[in-house]
Amino acid sequence: MQDAGADTHRPKNILDALASRPGIWLALGTLVALCFGAGLYTQSVVRNLDNTHELFEASQVGNGYVAMSDVQRLLLVVQTAVYEGEMSEELERQFLKATDILFVRTEHLKGLVARGNTTLEKKDALEKLSEIVEIADWAIATEFSDLDKLMTELLAASEVARGQLVQFLDTMRRQADDIMLKQAGAVSKQQGVVLFSLAALTLAGCGALLLLRLEILGRRAREQAENRVRFLAFFDPLTGLPNRVQFQDRLQAMLDEARAPVALLSLDLDEFKTINDTYGHAAGDAVLKRVANVLKEQSMRHDGFAARLAGDEFALVAPTDDIGILTELCSTILTSASRPFELDGEILTPGVSIGLATNTQVSRNMSSTVDGLSRVSDFALYASKSGGRNRFTLYDQELEKRFLERRAMLDELPKAIHDGSLEVYLQPKVWLPTGKIYGFEALVRWNRQEQLVTPDEFILLAEESGLVIEIDNFVLNRAARLVAQWNERHGTDFSVSVNLSTLHFSSTKILKRVEHVLWRSDIRPDLLTLEITESTELRDWDHARSIISDLRLLGCKIAIDDFGTGFSSLAYLRSMAADELKVDRSLVEELAHSEKARMMLASVFEIAQNLELAITVEGIETPRQAEIVNQMGAVCAQGYLYGRPERHELALSLATQKTAKLVASNRQ
């Protein structure tokens, strides 16, 4: 457990590593250090540039040029005066201004030199500039008495000053070149740092974006999965309709609303298994979707909802109890759903059966719950199915009466098994050539409220509720014990046949059950015949065949019952290793009047003979039928002609008496 716990905290990918406390601090620290380093470097470069700028500004390099210009301005005035031969008033004004300007420049340079802000080789240049100013001042004082001399002296002094100023400017140029070179180097280095920083930040940014994308995609996938889970929790994935869970919640909410009318339509596809088996599951799915679409459309039109409850079971809920509207709704569904449609070249024609119930028509205790309303609408649906399919049935008073009766029987049946209400009746089976009763078929009867109920009325109910196995066990036990006891007491050797539901053949428990019955009743195994009927419930034939073989190993006989009805088939006949074939009464009814019926029965006899099966013909009611089947080669028969099912004491004593008479008559 400790390891598992530790594993949940271990980073699974870089995202998890970054999301951890050390990871996020490390990443942030790296980014901050990178930015801080780049900032510091940039700051140092900017400081260098500022220093350079200050150096240029402090050196007052411009003063060199301006000083040369100032000297030139003064010389130009004197040159003009010499050319004109006199210092005119205007020229004198210009001369004064030029002198003043040069004076200020000279004083300015002196100030710079004093502060050490310039590399000007001071002495000569400054002295010469001062000398020029003095010459000019002297000329002003002497009112320009000798212009030629003034010109000569100014030229000599200015020549020296010019040379010094040129040297100063050249020095400054060299300094500027050096500084620019250093700056270029610094900028080049800075370029590298900036490029590195940008590359690192770009990489970090790209990484962050990729991680963000991963996180977003992961979150989106999680959300989709969660949405899918939520959807599957409440919707059917094939049709998109609400599933049973949502159906129950929504219907219960509607039923909880006081006085709100609610109609429930239970729907079931007709022959859906046949569609699946014949055209494949894709066709089955297409039919389900088509019916779902019809229901969705109709439910929305009536402000209700449709749901798929299971397999081919659907429901539609509408907030109304108007029978006219609901009848029209059912008719529309039947028409729309059973409209033929083409799928991969095949024409499919689905059929739907509908059971309709409203909460206002059903008794109070049934109408207020989903289960109650579902039961009655299912009952109406069952009535539709029984009535021929592709129709709807309204749960009305008549149906409610039947429903309540059915419910009562369902409630009472478990008790009846234990309180002796169920009784075993025996119907004789005779040996045709002699008419001797050699055995019986055990049939169950329910003595319910002083009325005898036949199996037709409650066995189907027992099969639906799962009670049929218990009933079969009761009959098996009871019949085997009664016949065994009778044989022992009266020296007879009657056999007994017991019907078993196909539900027994999905489990090997039946083997132990029969073994136990044989042991407890002490009946001879060859006198016990187990009758089975093929039905749609028997899906795993291989498993059933294996169980039948094991039952035969116990010594019992196996009979295939009701051969000739809709459920039996030749394939079934061939695959089951039985001892006896019981021909259904339906093949006997027309025997006296129909050549075809006789031919068909003859064929069955031939098949049975080829498969080495003994034949028992059921439903013999007239001597003529007995004569015909006898002539056709049948040796065993069963029917009202030989005896109806009777209480076991009566049946056994009658059979014993008949046997005794037969023996006596044979002696005579």
Added chain:
Amino acid sequence: MRAFLNTIIWAFVFASNSVIAAELEQVELGAISHSDAALVVLAPDGSETIYTPAQLEQFTTYRLTTTTPWRENPATFEGVLLSDILEANGLSGVETIAVTAENDYSTSISRDVIGSVQILVATRVDGRAHSRRARGPIQFVIDAAAYQASELATESHLVWMAARIEPAD
């Protein structure tokens, strides 16, 4: 703590502004004889106005006692505000003006600089007419304290022998 620091800073700024305002006091100047000089102002519409020092003093005059980068000892300058001259010539809305001196020196002054410090166009020093040899007759002067405090004003704005003002391109 932050509120306290803000209070200190604002108090300092307010006190500094008060000092600058007290230095630049408005004065009435008597007539004197000025050096021969002129300040040409070119308006945005292309018209030129030429001001002699005496004509400049027709604007409201002010007095400022301060040092300059070239004067160790304080001097009392008198003259008019550059902003008044610019306003009178429709240049107050111009982003940058160009100023040229008699010695052909030129510089540019932005509206931000003019808005941040008061620039006195001095025509007199210590009660006398400003001379060229004292960087006159027309000199741009900024109070030393305001100059030091300003991040925008530089020595290039302290134009001496100013001769022309015009809108910069």
